[in-house]
Amino acid sequence: MMRIASVFTEKKHAALIAFITVGYPTLEATLEAVPLLEKCGVDMVELGIPFSDPLADGITIQQASFEALQNGITPAACLDAARFIRKKSNMPLIFMTYYNPVLSYGQELFCADSSRAGIDGLIIPDLPLEEAGALEESTLNHNLDLIYLLAPNSSEARIREVADRSRGFIYLISVTGVTGIRENAPLGLNEFTSKVKKHTDKPLCMGFGISTPEQAAHVSKSVDGVIVGSSIVHIMGTQKQWKPPLSHFIRSLKKAIQTAK
């Protein structure tokens, strides 16, 4: 849809994309965090709908998902949150969740309701190309971008197919692994991104394991967007007064991306 694409047009620097788990540590925190993230320079937000068995996630987002579910967060509550946020912001909003909650809600209805709530795209990490036909159709019916993922070990043939079918952007997984805070910047970054760039002009955004301004700066040189999740979720979950450290962290990420050489 237009909102996601517009982030990448006329952009001098890589976009900064933030992930937060809806309802963690509280629903109120989610609703307050999004405007704050935007104010500090975030260009796009991924709202994580918690799932009981998040097998692509590391310990930080596992824990956040678990607590959000304990807080009674449902897909309907996430839709309400999106609606609330959309009233105040024109920033692109993406739902990130696993396939079963979507299937259980009803794929067509989920896409219709997401679209109506002001959501612009979906990321479903356990739904590879082969299985995504029905959901892809529903997202097309409701003007949502279905964003596919590629991994460093994806074959050329898959890169071509994802390049063809992914809408909004292509999500590059920086490492073979799960989400989470890592000490080192991903290896073989240029090799991976140039392999993908051979097949597409679509925007490439990289996530998984990017948790410091240095890593964000490093990655931003090769891609159109940098996705940061676990370290944001970690700040919100472990610090009672999370707003000042979150603002500081986001600003430092933004600055690092803007000054990356």
Next chain:
Amino acid sequence: MIPDERGYFGEFGGRFVPEVLIPALNELNEAYRWAVDEPSFQEELFRLSRCWSGRPTPLYEAERLSELKGGARIYLKREDLLHTGAHKINNALGQGLLAKKMGKKRIVAETGAGQHGVAAAAVSALLGVECVVYMGEEDIHRQAPNVNRMRLLGAEIKAVRSGSKTLKDAVNEAIRDWVTNVESTFYLLGSAVGPHPYPLMVRDFQSVIGREAREQVLSLRGALPDYVIACVGGGSNAIGIFYPFLKDEQVKLVGVEAGGCGLESGKHAASLAAGKIGVLHGAKSFLLQDEFGQIQSTHSISAGLDYPGVSPEHSYLKNSGRAQYVTVEDHPALDAFHILSKTEGIIPALESSHAIAYALDLVSTLGKDQSIVVNLSGRGDKDMGIVGSILEVNQ
């Protein structure tokens, strides 16, 4: 062909996994297809199945058990006599050999009751590869003897503390490990669940149970049995014994799920009886989930049945009507555990006790000329702790 090329049994199965695993599953699928047609692989599997695992297992007529209920003849397929104590070794050996052929130096596995973990650890020791077993903290407590056995066999046990701390969470952790170490590591999945080609591959490695049982019952009775009964958690022992009987339409196939404290209590593990279609651990199948698609925690007295999903092939057999699925609660399973021990001198695993319990109910409704084959999938030595503590409470 079932499953089709994409791993679908009708509408069930498939490959719902993170992108990172797609190349690994393709590699595995190719290797497995090679192994199916490769005489040297099949010969090695056959040789080790005989002299290391202890195949073929006998089909034993439990006469005293049959007399007890005054009905049909009961035959027990004695998978409990296998090395490491359960049918799990059939699949672990097959996949282990495949891992070795693929040049993998490290095996990860999940385990619930510990039987698959012990089998994976033993096979890893035999083949000289590193083995890491993920096990829920809850299960580590209730199946302590198996934890010690795995350690003795050289495996590293990693306690899983997320979620319900049982089998489902151990599978999540094993998959996360695999995603992270995908180049070096082989995921030795213990049940007929997971993304394609696992449900197919596990079924094939376990079908040796049904192939033997079918031949044995024919030679003992000169006729096929009226019923084949097996317990169903993930469903590997059941699909293993059912599969070679699928075309024998006169043979009724009955899978017995864990009814726990009763279906109405919500504390059970009966995915087929009480679940809805959904996606977990890479496959579409019947699942125990709440109205929002969150996977529910399960309960069974037997750790090996304590799983919210089930093999996509069982979902298919349920919907097609070829197999029937019933539930047996904790208490009747425990009674069956005692009855088999006292009448036949065989201590069954609590998992298999569910199948025995159903057979005992069924047998009195059948004529003396009818027969039942029950898959005695494992032995109950591992359950002495849990059964002992229940006995103490009751005394």
